[in-house]
Each structure stands twice: as structure tokens, then as C-alpha cells.
Amino acid sequence: MKTVGIYVHIPFCLAKCHYCDFVSYTGKSEAEKDAYLTALLKEGETYQRLLAGITGKSLYIGGGTPTCLTGGQFVTLFSALHNLFKLPRDIEITVEGNPGTLNKEKLLSLQKVGCNRLSLGVQSFSPHELQLLGRIHSVQDVYNTYELARQVGFKNISIDLMYGLPGQTIKEWRVNLEKATAMKPEHISLYQLNIEKGTPYAMLVEKGLLERFDQDEAFIMYNEAINYLAAKGYHQYEISNFAFPGKEAVHNSLYWRNEEYLGLGAGACGYLQGVRYTNETNLELYQKIVLTQDQLPVAEKELIDQELAMAESMFLGLRLLQGVNKSEFLKRHGVSIENRFADVLKKLKKQGLLQETPTFVALTKKGIFVANNVFQEFL
Numbered sequence: 001m002k003t004v005g006i007y008v009h010i011p012f013c014l015a016k017c018h019y020c021d022f023v024s025y026t027g028k029s030e031a032e033k034d035a036y037l038t039a040l041l042k043e044g045e046t047y048q049r050l051l052a053g054i055t056g057k058s059l060y061i062g063g064g065t066p067t068c069l070t071g072g073q074f075v076t077l078f079s080a081l082h083n084l085f086k087l088p089r090d091i092e093i094t095v096e097g098n099p100g101t102l103n104k105e106k107l108l109s110l111q112k113v114g115c116n117r118l119s120l121g122v123q124s125f126s127p128h129e130l131q132l133l134g135r136i137h138s139v140q141d142v143y144n145t146y147e148l149a150r151q152v153g154f155k156n157i158s159i160d161l162m163y164g165l166p167g168q169t170i171k172e173w174r175v176n177l178e179k180a181t182a183m184k185p186e187h188i189s190l191y192q193l194n195i196e197k198g199t200p201y202a203m204l205v206e207k208g209l210l211e212r213f214d215q216d217e218a219f220i221m222y223n224e225a226i227n228y229l230a231a232k233g234y235h236q237y238e239i240s241n242f243a244f245p246g247k248e249a250v251h252n253s254l255y256w257r258n259e260e261y262l263g264l265g266a267g268a269c270g271y272l273q274g275v276r277y278t279n280e281t282n283l284e285l286y287q288k289i290v291l292t293q294d295q296l297p298v299a300e301k302e303l304i305d306q307e308l309a310m311a312e313s314m315f316l317g318l319r320l321l322q323g324v325n326k327s328e329f330l331k332r333h334g335v336s337i338e339n340r341f342a343d344v345l346k347k348l349k350k351q352g353l354l355q356e357t358p359t360f361v362a363l364t365k366k367g368i369f370v371a372n373n374v375f376q377e378f379l
């Protein structure tokens with residue numbers, strides 16, 4: 001039996017945020033969502049058949065806004081996933097939720113189907129910033145949802161926060177951090193706002209109506225967050241992720257350890273048997289390929305050869321603050337990090353961007369701030 005992480009993509013949202021370039025569609029009816037779930041589960045069955053037995057070491061339902069689904073749709077989805085993959089009872093099961101789409105009934109349904117980790121897309125505690133981002137929820141929705149989630153028994157809640165928003169000051173960012181930590185979520189993920197092609201924000205930039213955020217200022221905000229969160233008991237275990245001890249995200253960590261995972265759904269990505277793939281993003285086409293043609297809905301795939309796999313193990317693993325485990329690298333790739341990347345290690349250590357212990361190679365504090373440049377060196 002093959003054990004991998006399982007990612008399920010739910011590509012529905014109530015409205016599109018101004019910065020969003022994720023695969024998500026608005027205005028879909030319940031019947032259309034039902035049809036999508038049918039296709040998604042059929043895709044799961046096909047993988048189960050092709051790989052002759054696959055089970056999950058973690059399950060992550062992301063989007064989109066998975067909590068656009070009804071309680072009933074969650075029950076259908078989860079019972080089928082449990083049946084199909086014989087998911088062990090004790091694995092981490094995360095559902096991403098938008099505070100504007102959750103009520104007590106839905107939270108209870110999530111509990112009932114086995115979800116034990118909630119990842120809330122909070123983004124900001126400022127009404128003005130939420131409006132600027134085009135979020136559908138209010139600050140009060142965040143507090144209400146969080147409170148209800150605790151009431152129904154969620155003991156592991158993560159919240160997402162964004163920084164580098166248009167016009168945002170360091171003081172305003174600090175207030176967001178204060179309000180977030182006052183709630184004491186077990187996990188906090190930070191994202192710098194990126195202006196992605198094709199989004200309303202990108203159009204404003206093109207028209208000269210919106211300025212890109214100053215990078216030096218963004219670094220100050222990031223540094224502020226690292227120090228502030230540490231003082232509040234959150235340890236930084238990944239470039240953008242902070243947790244109370246023992247509450248690090250299991251599913252996301254397998255991406256950073258370059259492990260295999262099955263991705264199901266329109267636009268989902270996966271990494272199985274040395275192949276990285278991305279699914280068809282168009283909903284109708286996705287469903288047609290899966291349901292009518294009885295095929296896998298893979299739109300793009302890349303064979304990851306040994307050289308690329310080694311580079312990936314480095315630049316994904318270096319995202320973790322503990323770094324890349326030397327003996328695991330050797331076991332997996334048959335060559336040591338020191339042998340394969342001798343010149344790169346020497347150069348980056350000399351620049352003060354990498355550090356080495358007998359067991360790990362990791363970014364230095366300086367390296368964390370220029371991580372993307374460090375990663376390039378391994379390609």
C-alpha cells in the first residue's frame with residue numbers, strides 16, 4: 001500500500017478577491033458543485049485502481065473556498081474519501097475556510113466528518129484592508145467563526161495573514177499581528193501580497209493606479225513578524241509559517257520534504273512516481289475528461305529526473321528552518337549533499353547565507369531574507 005499526502009481542490013468561491021490568481025470559479029449552483037464532486041471522486045477511484053492501493057498520510061482540502069460546500073456535500077465528499085483511501089483515524093485532516101462562509105452547523109459537519117484542523121483565510125483585521133483585498137468577510141466574521149470553531153471543539157486552527165498591502169504601514173501590520181496572536185491560534189501563515197498577472201490588482205498596476213509595494217518595507221514587516229511572533233511563543237519552522245510547538249502543519253511539511261502527494265480536482269497539482277503534474281483547470285473540460293472519457297485530467301506533466309529531484313530536495317527543504325537532513329538526502333538520492341553541491345555550499349556559506357551542522361544544511365537568518373536567490377543556486 002502506497003502512503004502519500006492527499007490534496008483535494010475545491011475551486012469555488014463566493015466572489016473573486018482582487019489579488020487572486022488561484023483556480024476558483026464564482027456563481028456555481030449546488031448542482032454544479034455536486035457534479036464536480038462526482039468527477040473528483042471518480043478521479044480518486046482511477047488513481048486508486050492505477051496505483052493498486054493508495055492511502056493518505058494527511059488530507060488537505062484547499063481551494064478556492066472549500067467551505068462554499070454545504071454540510072451535506074462535505075459528508076458526501078468525506079465519506080467517499082474515507083472509503084476510497086481507507087484513511088487512518090489519526091492523520092491530520094485540514095479544511096481551508098473563509099470566515100464569511102462558516103456557521104455553527106457547517107463547523108459541526110466538518111467535525112463530524114473527521115476534519116481536525118481548520119485553516120482560516122483571515123488575511124487582515126482591518127475593515128479597510130479587507131475591503132481593499134476584495135475579501136467577502138468582515139472582521140466580526142473572523143471573530144465569530146473563530147469563537148464558534150473553538151466552541152464546537154476545533155483544537156488546531158491556523159490563520160493566514162497578508163502583509164505588503166497597498167498603503168499598509170508597519171504600524172498597521174503590527175496591529176494585525178497583535179490581533180491575530182491575541183486569539184491564540186495554534187498556527188499562523190504569512191503571505192506577502194504579490195501582484196499576479198491577470199488579476200484586477202495587476203490591471204491597476206499597468207494603468208499606473210497602484211504602486212508595487214516597496215521591497216525594503218516588506219522585509220521590515222517580515223522581520224517585525226518574525227520577532228513579534230517569537231515573543232508570543234510561535235516558533236518559525238518554515239519561511240512563511242509559525243506554530244506553537246507540535247502544531248506544525250503535517251501536510252504542508254511533506255511538500256517541503258519533497259515527498260509524494262496525490263492532487264485531485266481541477267487545477268490541482270500532484271507529485272507521484274517521479275512525475276509532477278497539474279490538472280486541467282477548466283471545470284467542464286475536467287469533468288468531461290474524468291467522467292466521459294474515463295481518463296486522468298492531467299493537463300501538464302514533468303518527469304523529475306535524479307538531477308532535478310536533488311535540486312528540489314534542496315530548495316524545498318531549505319524552506320524549513322531546520323533545513324535539509326543530510327542522511328535523508330543521501331538515502332534518497334544515493335549521493336551526499338556535500339558531494340553533489342560542494343561548490344554551491346562553499347559559495348553560499350562564504351556569503352553567510354547557508355549554515356551546516358553534522359546533520360543539516362540550513363539557511364542562515366540572512367539567507368531567509370534572500371531565500372529565492374539561494375534557491376536559484378541549486379538549479
Ligand code: SF4
Binds near residue numbers: 017064065098
Ligand atoms: S477566497 Fe481565496 S481562492 Fe477565493 S477568490 Fe479569494 S483568494 Fe481566491
